Amino acid sequence: MIKLGSVFRFRKTSLSFFLGITYFIIGTFYFYDQLKYKHNLPKNPEYASLLNDAWLELQNITNKPHPYNSKENDRIHDYLLHRIQDITSNISYAAIADDHENGVTSIFKQQDTFNASSIDNRVIYFESSNIVVRLEGSNPDLPELLLSAHYDAVPTSYGATDDGKGICSILAVLDYFSKQQPERGLVFNFNNNEEFGLLGSTIFMENEWAKYIKYFINLEGTGSGGKAVLFRTSDATTAKIYKDAVVDSPFGNSIYQEGFYNRYIHSETDYKVYEENGLRGWDIAFYKPRDLYHTVKDSIEYTSKEALWHMLHTTLQLTKFLALESINDIEAKHNLSPAVYFDVSGLKFFAMSSKNLVFWNYILLLVSPLTNICLLFIIRKKNRILLGRLNTWFRLPISLMVSCLITYCTSNVLKALNPFILSSNYVLATLLFVGVFLISNYIVLNVFERLSPTLDFKTVAINEVSVLLWAILFIQNTKSYYNNYKNTGIYPLTISYAFVSFAGNIAYLFMIFKKTTITPEETVKNGTLRVTSTTDVEADPGQPSTYSSIENGSNTVHLDNNTQQTRTNESGATPSENNTEENDERRPLLRVASTEVQNTEKNNVANYDWLLEFLIIVPIPTYIIYNSVSLIMSALNQTFQDTGDIAKTYLILLAGAIFIVLPVLPFAYKINFKLMRLVIVSTIIIFVLVAHVLRPFTEALPLKIRYIQVNDQVELFGIRNDNNMIKMIEDLPSVKRNNLSISCVNDINLTEKCQYMSVFEPHLIDNFKPNEMKMLDIEVIRNDKNEKFKSPYEPINAEIKINVLENRMCTLNFNTTTKVRQVTVFKPSNKNELYYTPMDSNASIPYIFKTSENIDQLQLHKLDFKQNYYHIGIQWLPQLSLSNIDATNVEDGNNNTLIVDVECFWGEYFDDSIDNDGERFNKLPSLTEILKFKPIDISITNKDKGLIKYTQQITL
Template identity: 25%
Template sequence: MTITSRIRPILGYRTLPTTTLLVLIYIIALISIFVSDQLASIPHQGSKKLKWLNLDLARWDLEHIAARPHPYNSHANDAVRDYIHSRLKDMADGRDYVHIDNDLKSNTSWASPTFSVYFEGTNLLVKIDGTGDSDEAVLFSAHYDSVSTAPGATDDGMGVTTLLQLIEYFASNRTEKTAIFNINNGEEDWLNGAHAFWQHPWSNLTTTFVNLEGAAAGGRPMLFRSTSLQPIQGYYTAPRTARVRSPHGNVLSSDAFARGVIRSGTDFSVYAGSDRHGPNFENPPVRMEGLDIAFYKGRSRYHTKWDSPSFTDGGELSLWAMIEVARGVGSGLLSQKPQTKEAPSRAGVYFDLFKSVMVSFRLKSLLTFNVVALVVGPIVLALLYVLAAVIGAGDTPPPVPPKRPAQQSGNGASASNRPPARTFGSSDGQDDASFWSKLGTKRVLIRIWQHSSFWVALVVTTVVQGLLVWGYVALNPFIIYTHPYSVLLSAFTLAYLTVVLTLKLAFPSSPIKHATISREKEKTTILLHVHFLAWVALLFATVLIAKARVGGVYVITAWQRRAPRRSGSGSSSSDSDDDRRHGQHRGDERTPLLASSTAASNGHAGNKDGDEGGAIGWWIVQVLLSVPLFLALLGQIALMLLDSMSQTLTDGSSAATVYVATAFVAVFLVLPIAPYSPKLHQGLTYLAITVFAITTTYLWVVFPFTHDDPFKVFFQQRVKLNPDTVFLHSNTNTTTSLSAPKVTTLLTASPVFLHSVIPYLPSSRGKDLNCTQDVRRAGLLTCEWDSGARLVPYPGGKDPWGWWPGSSSSSTWLKADVTRTSWASAKITIQGRNTRNCRLYFDSPEQSGVKVVRYTVEGGSRGMQPGYPVDQEHGATEVRLWSRTWDRTFVVDVDWEPTRLARGDNGEEEDGTLSGKIACEWAEYESGMVDNGSFRGEEKAKIPAFEEVLTFLPEWAAVTKAADGLVEAWVPFSV
C-alpha cells in the first residue's frame, strides 16, 4: 500500500473528508460569531482601563436619571435636569478650565418637509479647555429627556451617564483639543435639543462630534453611522489604555438610515446637516464630521416601560460597553491632528471582524478594486472554461469492448481466441457508427445539463425561498419578531436542500475507476458558474457604489475575490497518477482483449471496498480560500440584520421585506459549499430535511409574542373642546354643537393583532370602533372609540383663568384667540394649562385655499434656522410650539398666500380662509409620577385611559406613545 493510498481516506477529495471539513468550518464560524457578540466583562478593580472612571457612581447616576418617565413636557424632566446640573457643578468645582453653561437662552425656529417647530432649549453644556493651541473642538452629545411611556434607561440614560463619566475622565486627563459636551433636552420630540445647540456660541468651535443614542434595550452598542472615513480613525488613534477592545459597527446600518429603511432619527442628522433642505441645500455638504453610536438590540422594549435599569439587556455590562466605546473613540478624536478646512469629506466603508478590530477604507478604493476585478473576471472565467475543457477531454471513458461470439464446439482453443472474420457487406461498421453517434449525443446533453445545473439550482432555490417567505407572511408574519434565528435556520436548511439535491442530481455518484477525474470536473464546472455569478453580483454592487454610494456591498467584493479560479495543479497531478495506475487508454481493433480484461479486473478490485479515488491536498486549499472569510463576513451581517430588523414589524415595517432579506442571506450562506455539494454526505441531507420540517412547522403554529418580546401598541387620547369655552373673542367663525368635551381613545398597531388587543380594555367593550389606516405610520391601523366619562383625563396644575366666566378647575384645558391682522396675516394666541407644548394645525391648501409661508413667535429669534425653511410650495401644515416655562402664552404671527380665489356668500371673489386646529399636549400621568413630589392631590395630572391600558393589556403586549402628547386637547378655528 502506497503513502498516497493511505492518506487519501483522510485528505482526499472524498465524501467523508469533504463533509467533515465543511461542517467544522460552519460550526467554528457560527460559534465564533455568537461568542464574539457577547458583552465584554468589566475590568477588575485597579485596572488602568478604569482609571478616572467610577462605575459605581455611573450606576447611581443611571438609577436617578431613569427612575421614571421624564419627557420634555413633564415636571420629572426638570428634576432630572436639576440632578445633572448639580453633578456638573461638583465636577467643575476647583477646575477653572471646566466651564458649565446652563443654557436657558437659546431658542430656534426650524422646519422639516412635514412640520415646523419653535423651540426653547434647556440644554446643559460643558467645555473642557484643551492644553494645545488648536482651535478645533470635539462635541460629545446625548439627550436627557425620555419618552412619556418609558423611564429611558437606554434611550438615553446610559448615554447621559456615559457623558458624566467622560467629563470627569477628560477633566482629570486633559487633551490637546477642547472637549465640549451637549447634554441636551427635547430629542424625543424630534431632535429639538440638537437644533438649539446650533444657536449657542460654542457650536462655532466644534468640528467633530460623537453622538450617543439608544434605539433598543441594551446589548452591545454599535457604530450606527459615520459622516465619512475621517472620524472612524478615532478607533485607531486612541491611547493604548483607552483603545476600544471590542469595536462593533457596520456600514450597512448607515446605508439603511440614508435610504429610510430604518424609521428612526437621531441628533446625528442635525449635527451632520444631512436633513437640511430647501433651494440652497439640495445636496447639502457635511456640516460637521462625526459618529452615531447606539444600542440596537431588543427593540420590542424600546420606548416602553421595560426600558428601565432593571430590564436592560446586559445591565451594567451594557453601561460599561457604552462608556468604553465613547471613551476610546473620544480619546482618539481628541488626539488627532487638526484637519484642514478644505479637506474633502471622504465616504468610507467600515465593519468589524469578530468584535476584535474595526476595518475601514475609502469607498473610492472599493470602487476602484471592483472595476479592476470586473475587467479581470471575464479573463479568469475564460481560463476556467479552458481548464474545464482540458480536464473533460481526459475524462473520456474507454470504449465498451464488443461482446465475444459464442464458442462453437469442436473449433479448439485457437479458434475460440480468434476474433470472428469480417465479411464484405457486414453491418457491424454501421452498428458501431450508430452506437457512437448516440453515445456522443448523450454526452453532449449530459454536458449541457451539468453546465446549466447550477443555474437551475439557483432558480429552484429562489422560487422555493419565495414560497417559504409567502408561507411565513401568510401564516405567521410576526414569528421572526421573537424567533429570528430559527427563521434563518429554516431558510438555510431549505436553501441547502434545493442547492445540494439539484447539483447531486446533475452529478450523480459514480463507482467507476476514473471517478477522481469526474469529481474534479464536477467541482471545476460548478466553480466556473459560481465565479460567473459572483462577477454579476460584483457588477451590480459596483453600480450601487457609483450611483448610490452604498458601502455595504463590500461583502460581494470579498466573495468574488475569494472564489477559487482554478482546480489546481495538485489535483491534475493526482489525476494523472490515477490514469497511469489504472492504465486508462482508448482501445482499438488491435488492442489485445486479454489486456482489457486485466485492466477491468484491476479496476474492479480497486473499487470493491468503496474507494472513491479523490485528489489530495488542493481541494482543501480551495475550501479554505472560498468558504471561511465569506462565511464570517456574511454571518456577522446576518446576525446584525436579524437583531436590528426583526422587531421593526410593530413599527410598520413590511414583513415581506424582512423575510426576503433573511432568505437572501440564507441562500448566500449556502452558495460557498455549492462546488463541493456532490461530495457531501447523504446524512446531511436527512438532517436538513428533519430540521427544516420541525423548525418550519413550529414557527408556523407558535404564538409570536412573549413577555420578553411584546407586541407594541401606540396610545393617544384626544379631547375635542367647545370653542365657546376656549376663545377669548367670538371672531373665529367657528361653531359647534358640543356642550361638553368629546373624549376618544386611540390605539395604533399592526392590524393583524390590534383587534385581538382592544377587547382586553374594558372601556372598548360595547363601543363602536372607528378604524382607519394610520397616516403617519404606513402599514399600521388606528382604532378609536369613546372613552366614557370615567376615563376623562385631567391636565393638573392650577387654573390660570379663574377669572374667566364659566371656568372651572375640571373643564379648562386651554385658552386661545385668533385675530386677523391684514388681508393675509393673523395673530394666534394660545395658552395651555400645566403644559409647555402646544400646536397649530393648518388645513391643506386644497381645502382652505391658502398656504402658510411664514410664522414668527413673540419673544423668539427671528427667521428660520439656515437649511430648515418653510416649504414655500406647499406651506406649513403644522407648527409645534415648545416652551421652557410652564403655562406660557404663545403669540404667533402667521402670514399666508392664497392658492386660489374663493367666492363669498355675495358671489364676489375673495381670498381663502385660514382654518385648522389649535391644540395643546400633555404627557404626565399618575403612575409615571410616583415619588415625583412635584404635585399633591388635585394638582396632579391624570390620564385614566392610559392607566387602563397599562393595567389590562395582555402580558404579551406593551404600550408606547403615538405622539409627543399622550393627551391632545384641540379646538377648530377659522379666520
C-alpha cells in the same frame, strides 16, 4: 485501519467532517461575539469607579418617564446641572452655559426629520434647556470635539437606553477630563427635546462655542441594551480614527450606514443635524431589541452595567485618542469619501474608503476572469479534457432556480401560518431557509449525478458560483459608483467573490500541474471508451462506482478510481447474478483500458486539492455573510411593528439565507447522507416550531401598540396579529362595563387603528375642575381681513391666543389652500408676564419667521408650565393676489379665510394629580387601565408627541 491520507481525500465522510467543523467554529465565533461584552467589566480601579458612578447616575435619572413636556424633565435638567457644577468646580479650563437660565430661544424652518419624503414646510419655535459644557484644550490651535447625548425621553419610557446611557457616558468622560486637561478642547452638549424633532442639537448649532468644533461623537439608543454599535461615520478618515482609537471590543458595520444613506432605516439621530452643519463624527448607539424601544421596559431593570460599560468605554477610548493623541487635521481632510468598515467578533476592526473599494472591486472584476480564461486556455493547450459535458454546466443553474423557488414558497407558507415570528426568533427562521435551500440543492444535484455521473462538477460549480457573484458584485459596485460611493454594505460581496474566484483559479492550476495522463477517447465498434482523470474524486466504500464508463447499446461498464469493473445488462443484473457472461470482441480492449488507468493511477499525486478549495471558499465567506445577515436582521426584524412592511423583511432574510449556503454548493452533492438526514430532520423540526409552536410575541419581546387619547377618544395603533389588539380592548373593564363600541380600520400595510370613547375624565393638573376649566381654548385677538378700507391685495394679519394649562407643546396646522407667509410667536419679556395681558410691545419679544414659500405647520415648544398661553401672529396672502379674479367678483371675502387646526399635547401620566382637599386623581386613567389589564406580551408606547391631545379648529 483507515489510512490518514484517505481522511483528506474527496470523500463524503471527509467533506461532511470538515463542513461540520467549519460550522461549529463559525457558531463559536458568533456566540463569543455576542457574549464577550458581558464578561468584560473593567478591572482598572479608575475605570471601575467611573462605571459605578455612571451606573448610579443612570439610576438617578431614570426614576420616572421624563419627556420634554413633563415636569420630571425639569428635575432631570436640574439634577444634571448640579452634577456638572460639582464636577467642574475649581477647574479653570471649564465653562458652563445653561440655555434655560440664559433664555435661549429660536424660530426656524425644519424639514420633517423622521420622514424624508415629507414636503410640508414646518416652522419650529423652540425654547431650549440644553446644558453645554466646554473644557478648553491646552492647544488652542486644534479644532474641538463635541460629545452629545439627549436627556429627554418619550412619555412611555424611563429612557435608560434612549438616551440615559449616552448622558451618563459623556458625564463620565467629563469627570475623567476634569482631572487632566485635554490637548484638544472638548464641548459637551446635554441636549433636550431630541425625540420630537432633534431640536436640542439644532439649536446648539447657534451656540457661540459651535464655531470651534470640527469633530463630534453622538451617543444614542434605539434598543434597550447589548453592545453599542458604530452606526455610521462621516468618512474614511473618521472610520480609520475609530479603528486606531477603539482597540478594546470595537463594534461597527457600514451595512447600517448604507441603511441610513438609502433610507432603509427611517429613524434619525442628532448625528444628522451635526453632519448637515459641516461637522465630522461618529454615531454610536444601542440598536436592539426594538420591541422594548420607547416602552416602559426601556428601564434599569432591562439593561445592565455591561451594556453601559461598552458604550462608556468606546466613547472614552475614542475621546482620549482625539483629545490626547496627535492627529493631523490637515491630512484628515483628504479622504472624505464614505467609509466601509466592520469588525470581526470584536477582536479586529477594518476600515477603508468606499471609493477605494469600488476601484479595487473593478480591478478584481477584471483580473480574476482574465486569469480564469488564461488558465482554461492553458488546460486546453495541454490536451486536457475541458471540464465536463454540457449537462454538467447546466446542473447548478437549474438547481439554484429550483431551490430558490422552493425556499421562496417555504417563506410564503411561513408568512401565511406565523408571519410575525421574525420578531421573536429570526435566527430559527434563518436556519429554516438555510436548511430548505441546502436540502433542495442536495436533492437536485444528486439526481443529476445519478442520471449522468461526472468527475468534474466541483470545479465547474466553483466557477459558476464565481460567475454569479461576479454579476452581483458588478451591479452593486456600479450602483455605488453612481450613488457617490454610498453603498457601503457591499464588502461581503467583495470578500465572497474574491475567495470563490481565487478557489476557481486554484482548481484550474491543479488541473494543469497534476501528474496525470488523460487517455483519449477510443472508439470500439459501436461503443465509446471514455477514461478521464480520476484524481478529482475517490469513491466511498459501499458507494456505486460512477466515474468513467464504456457505453455500448444497453451495456455499460463502470470504472471507478480503483479500476474495479462492473457490468450490467439491460435488466440491471451484474455478472454475479448471471450464469452466462457475454463473450465478444470488446473484452480484450476493456482489459487494456483498465490497465492504462491502473498504470496512470500509480503515478497520480494524492488528491487533496479539494480541501484547499474548500478551506478557501467556505469558512471565511460563510462567516462574513452570516454575520452580515445576523446584523441586518437584528436591526430590522422588529421594524415592521413601526412600518407594517413584513414582506421586505422576509425578502432580505431569504436573500441572506441563499448567500449563506452559496459557498457550500460546489460540495453539496458530496455531503454524507447521514449528515444530510440530520439536516432534513432538524429543518422539519424548526419548521414545526416557527410555523406552529413558537409565538411571535412574548413578554421579553412583546407586540408594540401605540397609544394616544384625542380629546375623549382613545386611539390605538398596531399590527394585525390574530386580533390581539381588539381582544385586549374588549377585555378592558371599562369597555365591558359600559358596553363601549370599538371601531377598527386598516391603516398602512399590516397595521390597524382601533378607537373607543373613554369614560374616564383626565386630571392632567392639580386642582383641575372639569366643569369650570378647559385644558385648551382659543381666542381671536385681532383679524384685519374684513376691515372696511383694507386693500384686496394687502396681506391679511391676525393674532390668536391659545389658552392652555401647564402645557409645553402645541402644533398649528394651516389649510393648504391659503398661503401663510409669516408667523410670529410673542414670548413674555420677563418672568412676571406669565398670564396673558392685552398686547404690549414692551411686554413681549416677537420671534418672526417670514418666507416666500407656504407655511404648512407651526410647532410650539415652550418651557414655562406657568405661562398659560401662546400668543401667535399669522400673516397670509389673499386669494385675489394669487389669481386673475376680478376684485368686483369678491364681495364676502370667503376666499381669504384661513382654517387653523390647533393640537396641544401633554405627556405626563406617572404621578397622580391632587385637588385642594388632598384627594388624588389618576392623570390619564384610560392609559393606566390599559397598562394594568393588557396581556404580558403587549407593550404600550406613545403614538404622538404626547399621551393625550386636545384639539380645536378656528376659522379666520
